[in-house]
Amino acid sequence: MSLNNVFNISGSGMNAQSVRLNTTASNLANAQSASASIDQVYRGRHPVFAAAQRDAMNIDFDTLDDGLPAAAGVQVMGVVESDAPLQRRYEPHHPESDEEGYVYYPNVNVVEEMSNMISASRSFQVNVEVMNSAKQMVQRVLTLGQ
Template sequence: MKIGGKLPGFDISAQGLSIQRERMNLIAENIAKANTVRDANGQPYQRKILVVKQKQNQFINSIGGYENTIKLKTTNENHISNTTNNQTGNINQENLKIKEVRDKSEGEIVYMPDHPDADENGYVQMSNVNTVTEMVDMIAATRSYEANLTALNSSKQMIKDTLEI
């Protein structure tokens, strides 16, 4: 989700909102399927996790750019000079790798001899979703979403205040 153009605060916050929304969707799916014994392939349901990583070397390659830096004019010889050390890297959606992965850990094995999916000994392998863990992850995702929303509103307020000057 790109909404800011030359306003990186908007882009970063919008990206964070989008990632946390996707994370919440996966958590909701995990909770909904916590008691699902078999998926379409006949296997126990495996918990889904959202993994967000920065693509290799993308940040290093973008560090040399001056796209989002602010140029200041020095009016006094005691001011800090413009050096190449005060560059910023651009972090955007293209530099991130967002991937949905499945938790490969085994689910709990429960004795249910009357269950249609029970093995010859009467045991059923359940999904590996722990509802308590999912609820904790949901709270963390909600707090991250709120933090990104607060940052977006702060950026918006700073721009609004700047226009009033």
């Protein structure tokens, strides 16, 4: 595996973790937003990732032990809404309550989102460290020729 591939892989990892951090921030920002209608309630969102494979026509000899091409990074497949049940609370004096006195809140678990945020932040930091290490290796190789 060349060092150029390392930059591409860690860059795709940083991009994926940025998407994860943004969706987590959106979930946390809307965690306590109330609505009178179940159709208008914010629903938690989560990114879906997949390992990006090299183009099948440009496979080089960097393969895994099982003969399959090595991964070429992380691909963000999309962002999906959570199918967890919404929170329905009886709050008849709330300005957003429906005719029965119920208010609907998002299906966002704040504790889970905070742990998601910490995990995404640390994953982003690890990818930055990988990129910095590769950069230092390239710089050392360039100084060998002097």
